[in-house]
Amino acid sequence: MTAVQDVVSTIRTLRREVAELHTELTRNRLVVWTAGNVSARVPGRDLLVIKPSGVPYDGLTEDLMVVTDLEGGLVDGEHLPSSDTAAHAYVYRHLPEVGGVVHTHSTYACAWAALGRPVPCVLTMMADEFGGDIPIGPFARIGDDSIGRGIVETLRDSRSRAVIMQNHGPFTVGRDAREAVKAAVMCEDVARTTYLAMQLGDPIRIPDDDIHALFDRYQNVYGQH
Numbered sequence: 001m002t003a004v005q006d007v008v009s010t011i012r013t014l015r016r017e018v019a020e021l022h023t024e025l026t027r028n029r030l031v032v033w034t035a036g037n038v039s040a041r042v043p044g045r046d047l048l049v050i051k052p053s054g055v056p057y058d059g060l061t062e063d064l065m066v067v068t069d070l071e072g073g074l075v076d077g078e079h080l081p082s083s084d085t086a087a088h089a090y091v092y093r094h095l096p097e098v099g100g101v102v103h104t105h106s107t108y109a110c111a112w113a114a115l116g117r118p119v120p121c122v123l124t125m126m127a128d129e130f131g132g133d134i135p136i137g138p139f140a141r142i143g144d145d146s147i148g149r150g151i152v153e154t155l156r157d158s159r160s161r162a163v164i165m166q167n168h169g170p171f172t173v174g175r176d177a178r179e180a181v182k183a184a185v186m187c188e189d190v191a192r193t194t195y196l197a198m199q200l201g202d203p204i205r206i207p208d209d210d211i212h213a214l215f216d217r218y219q220n221v222y223g224q225h
Contacts, residue, residue: 014177052066071089
């Protein structure tokens with residue numbers, strides 16, 4: 001297989017995976033209407049695959065996924081890319097370890113976004129997945145790479161795979177798109193549970209030493225290897 005054929009095959013696979021992962025957003029009730037998006041970096045290339053702008057989830061197919069460069073410019077596809085493409089592209093340009101980015105408008109995470117408050121690490125699942133609090137990123141307008149800059153500035157020195165952008169909503173990252181979707185599902189789950197706990201009283205934050213130990217165990221020991 002030639003290098004060109006290899007890239008074409010990889011992009012075809014990523015288009016299928018990204019289309020399928022969007023069904024996880026609706027299945028887990030993380031989005032409404034056409035909001036939200038999943039993207040994947042094309043390994044070894046300055047390209048990404050992302051959903052088109054404004055297309056309903058029940059109409060998404062792999063053929064509708066678009067390919068852009070890491071400046072957000074359309075490379076392949078018949079539709080305009082997501083309005084968040086510039087943010088995704090900025091993340092890929094500046095965080096080379098990231099292979100997938102997800103944005104949702106999930107209800108409870110957006111409630112924390114409206115407050116401009118980080119979600120405190122009061123559950124072991126938060127320590128496992130995010131390594132501490134889920135941080136708040138700065139307010140930024142949609143349409144250019146301002147959101148991407150806020151994401152990178154917030155996550156660059158954090159272990160968290162999620163950031164909740166103020167007055168907007170959550171963005172999550174992962175080594176691939178599936179890992180980023182998992183982080184989005186877990187972000188909403190802990191945002192909801194922590195909110196409910198606050199209605200009962202003052203949630204107890206997990207001590208830092210325990211957070212570090214839990215994160216290390218989950219990342220390096222838990223599961224099948």
